[in-house]
Amino acid sequence: MPHTLKDVLPATARMRDDGHLEVGGADVIALAEQHDTPLYVLCEETLRRQCRRYVGAFPGARIYFAAKSFTAVHTLRVAVEEGLGVDVASGGELYTALTARVPVEAIVFHGNNKSDAELAMAVESGVGRVAVDSLDELERLSEIAASAAKVQAIVLRVTPGIEAHTHEYIQTGQEDSKFGLSIESGLAIEAAKRAADLPGVDLVGIHAHIGSQIFGPEAFMKLVEVMFEFLDAVRSATGVALPELNLGGGLGIAYTKEESPADIELHARLITEAVEREASKWGIPTPRLCVEPGRSLIANAMLTLYRVGVVKEIPGIRTYVSVDGGMSDNIRPMLYGARYSALVANKCDEHPTLVVTIAGSHCESGDILVKDVAVPESIRRGDVLALLATGAYGYTMASNYNKMRRPAIVAVRDGKSRVIVRRETFEDLVRLDEPG
Numbered sequence: 001m002p003h004t005l006k007d008v009l010p011a012t013a014r015m016r017d018d019g020h021l022e023v024g025g026a027d028v029i030a031l032a033e034q035h036d037t038p039l040y041v042l043c044e045e046t047l048r049r050q051c052r053r054y055v056g057a058f059p060g061a062r063i064y065f066a067a068k069s070f071t072a073v074h075t076l077r078v079a080v081e082e083g084l085g086v087d088v089a090s091g092g093e094l095y096t097a098l099t100a101r102v103p104v105e106a107i108v109f110h111g112n113n114k115s116d117a118e119l120a121m122a123v124e125s126g127v128g129r130v131a132v133d134s135l136d137e138l139e140r141l142s143e144i145a146a147s148a149a150k151v152q153a154i155v156l157r158v159t160p161g162i163e164a165h166t167h168e169y170i171q172t173g174q175e176d177s178k179f180g181l182s183i184e185s186g187l188a189i190e191a192a193k194r195a196a197d198l199p200g201v202d203l204v205g206i207h208a209h210i211g212s213q214i215f216g217p218e219a220f221m222k223l224v225e226v227m228f229e230f231l232d233a234v235r236s237a238t239g240v241a242l243p244e245l246n247l248g249g250g251l252g253i254a255y256t257k258e259e260s261p262a263d264i265e266l267h268a269r270l271i272t273e274a275v276e277r278e279a280s281k282w283g284i285p286t287p288r289l290c291v292e293p294g295r296s297l298i299a300n301a302m303l304t305l306y307r308v309g310v311v312k313e314i315p316g317i318r319t320y321v322s323v324d325g326g327m328s329d330n331i332r333p334m335l336y337g338a339r340y341s342a343l344v345a346n347k348c349d350e351h352p353t354l355v356v357t358i359a360g361s362h363c364e365s366g367d368i369l370v371k372d373v374a375v376p377e378s379i380r381r382g383d384v385l386a387l388l389a390t391g392a393y394g395y396t397m398a399s400n401y402n403k404m405r406r407p408a409i410v411a412v413r414d415g416k417s418r419v420i421v422r423r424e425t426f427e428d429l430v431r432l433d434e435p436g
Helices: 028-035 044-057 073-081 091-099 116-125 135-147 187-197 218-238 264-282 295-301 332-336 426-430
Strands: 021-023 039-043 062-066 085-088 107-109 129-132 152-159 201-207 244-246 288-291 302-314 318-323 342-344 354-359 368-375 384-388 408-413 416-421
Touching (some): 028 039, 028 302, 028 384, 028 408, 062 073, 062 295, 073 085, 073 091, 085 091, 091 107, 091 116, 116 135, 129 135, 129 201, 135 152, 152 187, 187 201, 187 218, 218 264, 332 368, 342 368
Parallel strands (some): 039 408, 062 085, 062 288, 107 129, 129 152, 152 201, 201 244, 244 288, 318 354
Antiparallel strands (some): 039 302, 302 318, 302 384, 354 368, 408 416
């Protein structure tokens, strides 16, 4: 495969002698023929390698796979097999994790607006941690757990007041955020004091997440400093040195040849050193570190296959290449201008010289997957186009807009493939309708 895309493609990707793209030992053109398109293809080996990298880079830490990035029973089971826990953010994600038989003690339950039913579900199932996001939630969880004669371990999600250098829609650590308890305003320390007095809850740590697709270490280093200052404040207010510190996720990945993925091992070393340094500085026993990667585990492990339809040249302006999917299976380009790489998977041996725009099939002018990408001059109807690095926030944000059926997901490994999520049928699209 082109060297310039090596960081974007799955680790097992290669070009076959016939010019086809191969992933996980499987010819993706054969997969498209067998399973139709659009089709998500998961390279299981790439996912497993990324899980192992995190486990090796953070010895002794708890690594939670952020299920919001890609929620499927199969992938959650893979994460558990590789030694990870799972971070869920809704009752539906929790149900999926339980269906995947994720050990309940290895689940942390997030969310800024958990319902009483979701909190009761968490308590009843025995999840390892609930990340409390507000004083209101703390009070309700206390009552629910106490009524069930249980004690729920919790971490407080705090707002550290750090603005990571990423798109505003995926910044979460700044003071003006819907997430967490503000340290600066005093809400976070008030919650810590309150938790110490409430029945049914056991405060064991603090949590923060500053955003996604972050490359530089500066924001994370500042986060560690802020979190230890708060841990010291909690110790002074409650007499307890909390044993856990969860720093969330957010490492950036390569979506295009111009980007390089964040270095997981370097990131882990810097974080671990900063934690040890701050613990010594404040005289606090070093807490157990927890991190919650999502995108950096799954994004480059997947790609999406589309069938090329209309190729429309507007002389002097641009050429549109329309494919049989779009914003219903990948909303990110339309939501916050996300950029992707694409290649014609049945013509990998042809030099890309024609600059085109990849358009979806939906009734929206903004349904554009990639602007100004080079493809072979010979591109035509029936070719298979691969959009790369679609593992994170593609399937999980998919919709049925225009009554499009959500695609199937196929996992490949060692030349074998199997469907892990089936394609929706037309019957599925009306299954919940109640005709009058």
